[in-house]
Amino acid sequence: MCSVTLRPALPADLDALSALEQRCFDSDRLSRRSFKKWIKRQHDGLIVAETPERELAGYALVLLQPGTRLARLYSIAVDPSRRGQKLGEQLMDAAEDYAHEERRLYLRLEVRKDNAGAIALYEKRGYRLFGLTPDYYEDHEDALRYQKRLHYQPADAARLHLPWVQQSTPFTCGPACLLMALAALKKQTPNTTEELLLWREATTIFMTAGHGGCHPMGLAIAAKQRGLSAAVWSNQKGALFVDSVRDPDKKAVICALHEHFVKTCRQESIAVHYQDFTATDLDRAISNGKIVLVLISTWRLDGRKAPHWVAISGSDEECFYIHDPDPGEDQAPLDCQHVPITREKFEQMRKYGQAKLRTAVVLGA
Template sequence: MTLTLRPAIADDLNALDALEQRCFQSDRLSRRSFRHWIRAQHSGLIVAEEDGQLLGYALVLLQQGTRLARLYSIAVDPDGRGRQLGRALMQAAEDYAHSQRRLYLRLEVRRDNERAIRLYQQLGYQHFDEMPDYYEDHEDALRFQKRLHYLPQNAEQLQVPWVQQSTPFTCGPACLQMAMAALGDYRPTVTEELLLWREATTIFMTAGHGGCHPLGLALAARQRGLNAEVWCNQRGPLFVDSVRDSAKKAVIETLHDHFVAQAKAQQLPVHYREFGADQIDQAIAAGRIVLVMISTWRLDGRKAPHWVAVSGSDDECFYIHDPDPGEEQVPLDCQYVPISRRLFGQMHRYGQAKLKTAVVLGG
């Protein structure tokens, strides 16, 4: 009998559901979830079949706009164990991620699953993080990753704690809290997040509450004892082209003028030119944290300004901490996210005016 590895189809639904019940006592994928992943784009559900019997599966998710893939779940039928099926499914998962030009494949595994951990280590996966109380029964998860494109690794990763924004409009304050936690003895709170937003916001934006001005973020950081400097390729009021109402434009312009005056009074360094890849590398090498405004178009299809924290770099990628998991992601997918340098350059601009701005922070 020959083992076949192939993409899952709708006719596999009953067998997948039954396999899940046999393999796991908790943290099971539902029948509805399997139906979704069979149909979904940006994912690969691979099944192992022998003589018409489904013996295992591997589910790989692709994170849009990045070079990252995640092994979301893998299962081998108890009757099929001891026959290298897990190894075969892992190879199929890597082949799928590689075919989609993903740079890393990441996974989570129970701390007490020694057999699976040995397999991942044998296949070249490196332990890089852990998540306490991750599973339904409160067991911890260990995080592993493997680089699928074997290039020299010279990443300089910064130890940047990840902070999730608590509102749709506080990405900037959440990123600033990441920097404060990385650069000093600081514990982020929701109250501080909202207070930071009050200090740094433009009040209005494309819709709803406004986002944070780079000068506003830098001034708030300076107020809390950090060294800060701003890079911006525009001198005039920012974001005014994102609103139509003249009264709202006037408010944005008033706040911009206030931030400029405060920056001048406090001798805050402001560089009116682009902050490119070389400058990001230099800042990271110096142990500084870089907050960058990006357009979310290549992440979620929406043209919205969004602050992220750069958490590392190497010859091929920049790594970001994204404070917004969105609707389909989990926090694990938003930390040390590898984005190719070319794509990052395309994301690091916003609006018709192609605004490029960054806030560089040090202790």
């Protein structure tokens, strides 16, 4: 066992971290600028291993995803001269302890498919394989995705069968989620043109600012026309998204489109339930193989009070798992897939606007 002190990185560690990164990796290196950013933020998840001789022997970098119970082991490195001394396990202990102290339920990581030693270490520590990302590294090697439940492993683990689709514009979260459902239920390959066509069919045209978002009935109609079964749940019966729109002309347009969607749902025999879609309903839909799209407020994710569609990829007794189609500026796509949200926090997230709109679209084959 290597005798080291594990502590958060300090500004004085920047040169040593950069040099260590050069010694440890031939490609996919973290830049000096990245290390400087995390040190400047006083990010306690950048953990260094310091020897009694004040040398840096390794580090682990854990990132926390805002608004979720998910942590990600973004990078871990051990100086080549220190390998074989179980320093990697010490750093993993520190990474898991940090994520646990920050009340994260899962720690996730990616590892090269050809890195047998690291894979053996992770599996020995209880990490479970849950995905593969082709062509992930600079040399085109695939990445295996592992995760570990930091508190306990529930009997009813999340179902991780739903493909993830990234929205290509700031306003097509709903269509991107519908493309996920079409990929899962109809094996349809997602594409940007279809995403934009779906938005054109389902949009309310106006929102508080920018392009209009998608109406739940609009999404249900678009899904039905592409061969899926669809049902809508809404705790409001009148026009949606009008409470924060001041312009009377814009309100008139939103109301007109709402009435059109109501009429079309009636014509297409799409069930519209004017009641809340509860956690029990969501669990039942998932167990029956349905894909559920839910409107949330992004306040607890990024501090903005914007309406945003996400797809539910699974559930267990403590969490719902979401596919968020929008990585934003600070997140990697991998951080937006199967994101664990505690049931309590999810209840808080799935209310939008002053009227506390709760709405969902339930899709089946």
